[in-house]
Amino acid sequence: MIKFSYDSTGILQTIHIRIDDYFAQTPYNPSTRQMDWNFISYEPTRNSIKSIWENWAQDKDLNYELRDRPDLAPPQPKPNPDWKNFNLVAMTNSTYNRIANQTTNQRSVTRFESLLMDYSSNAENPNYLALQILWNSLISGLPQKLTETEISNLNSLCKKYFMRFSIDLNGLFEIEEN
Numbered sequence: 093m094i095k096f097s098y099d100s101t102g103i104l105q106t107i108h109i110r111i112d113d114y115f116a117q118t119p120y121n122p123s124t125r126q127m128d129w130n131f132i133s134y135e136p137t138r139n140s141i142k143s144i145w146e147n148w149a150q151d152k153d154l155n156y157e158l159r160d161r162p163d164l165a166p167p168q169p170k171p172n173p174d175w176k177n178f179n180l181v182a183m184t185n186s187t188y189n190r191i192a193n194q195t196t197n198q199r200s201v202t203r204f205e206s207l208l209m210d211y212s213s214n215a216e217n218p219n220y221l222a223l224q225i226l227w228n229s230l231i232s233g234l235p236q237k238l239t240e241t242e243i244s245n246l247n248s249l250c251k252k253y254f255m256r257f258s259i260d261l262n263g264l265f266e267i268e269e270n
Contacts, residue, residue: 094148102162109144116141125158171254173218175211178253182208185249187242197233200226220257220267227265238263 093110105122108115118141119131127145132138149157182188183205192201204226211218231238238246238259246259256268 094145096161098161098164100165102165103160104158107145107158109141109148111140111144118145170256173211173215173255174253175208175215175218176213178249178255179208179212181249181253185245187238187245190242191230191234191238194235195230195233196235197229200229200233204230218256223257224265224267231263231265234263 095108095110095115096104097106097108099105103122104120104125107118107120109118110116116137119128120126121128121131127142129138129142132141192205195201204223207219207223207226240261243259243261243263249255250258258266258268260266
């Protein structure tokens with residue numbers, strides 16, 4: 093049995109070969125991507141490991157078998173939302189300004205913008221549910237639904253500034269799953 097070990101980015105680092113009840117590390121060099129058999133000075137050990145490796149590798153495509161596996165790397169953490177820049181851009185965005193000016197729920201506009209401003213200075217634990225309720229209130233007070241282009245425009249902002257929410261096809265606020 094062969095065991096491959098990868099670093100946190102999915103780069104192959106070590107190869108171990110099972111010998112009886114334990115795994116012996118092979119002389120795999122990740123920088124050259126080759127076995128350096130001279131690294132094992134004790135000849136019986138070197139020959140034993142090399143024989144097992146050669147038997148396993150026979151008829152295999154080693155370029156494929158020894159490939160890096162970024163698919164095995166843990167997912168990278170999402171960047172923190174950039175509330176400050178999101179707010180600066182959102183407040184001058186034509187779609188948002190149409191919503192803020194045309195909704196009949198003007199108290200929701202004030203409350204929504206107050207929350208956004210609070211998060212610009214302290215976004216440790218934003219209340220996404222409160223944002224969702226206020227946003228959806230803004231949308232329900234519009235005389236005209238948002239267009240696909242407007243929704244796409246808002247979602248581009250959400251994505252660009254790493255927000256943990258998006259706008260669905262009906263213009264409603266969707267909180268992302270972790």
